Amino acid sequence: MSHDPDSRRDAVGFDMRTLAGTRWPVPDWHLETIAGEMQCDAPKDRMMRVVRRMGDQAAPDFSDLDWDAELARFAPIEFPSYYTQPFHSVPGGYLSEAAAIGDRAALEAIYEDAHPRRSLGVRDELASLVPAHSRGVVDLGAGTGDGAAAIARRLPEARVTAIDASPFMVIAGRHQNRGLPTSRWSRASPRPPACPRAVRTR
Numbered sequence: 001m002s003h004d005p006d007s008r009r010d011a012v013g014f015d016m017r018t019l020a021g022t023r024w025p026v027p028d029w030h031l032e033t034i035a036g037e038m039q040c041d042a043p044k045d046r047m048m049r050v051v052r053r054m055g056d057q058a059a060p061d062f063s064d065l066d067w068d069a070e071l072a073r074f075a076p077i078e079f080p081s082y083y084t085q086p087f088h089s090v091p092g093g094y095l096s097e098a099a100a101i102g103d104r105a106a107l108e109a110i111y112e113d114a115h116p117r118r119s120l121g122v123r124d125e126l127a128s129l130v131p132a133h134s135r136g137v138v139d140l141g142a143g144t145g146d147g148a149a150a151i152a153r154r155l156p157e158a159r160v161t162a163i164d165a166s167p168f169m170v171i172a173g174r175h176q177n178r179g180l181p182t183s184r185w186s187r188a189s190p191r192p193p194a195c196p197r198a199v200r201t202r
Helices: 007-012 016-020 028-037 041-054 067-071 097-110 118-127 146-154 167-176
Strands: 136-140 159-164 183-187
Touching: 041 097, 067 167, 097 118, 097 167, 118 146, 136 146, 146 159, 146 167, 146 183, 159 167, 167 183
Parallel strands: 136 159, 159 183
Antiparallel strands: none
């Protein structure tokens, strides 16, 4: 079944191609896929509940961030096909400025009914499960790194590293969680490395 990408504007009230930005060109099939998802009431209703709630959430200020200068610091890497999907009905998926800017507000909206402090409260609860004697913590697939930041605040003596393949997520994470001297944000390929054996630490 074919769907008109422009129907995405009618479904949610804004232009998804404009939302995605131009720094990572969005393929037409992303918009077609999202337009198709919007033909199903359940996914559309869930998405629209989150979109409506996002405007009520406190969000980081990215107005002083020079995205072009920050992106220029990253060497190009080849992304596997799964990573170029339009995750969560976002054109460009995690390879978009919009996804990084809206990440915290979206998660705050999603967890609004799950915790008094929304997603940041959930992050703190999860951080409390990390052993207090930990001296090195790595968060793989960290997104914008709010989970890693929660661990860094709880364990100021530990070296906490947030790793994500998306340069947009890494940039947003550094910006919105700056001021944590024991944490760092890094980019790595989303291709799984060879792991000949598991290592267990006490």
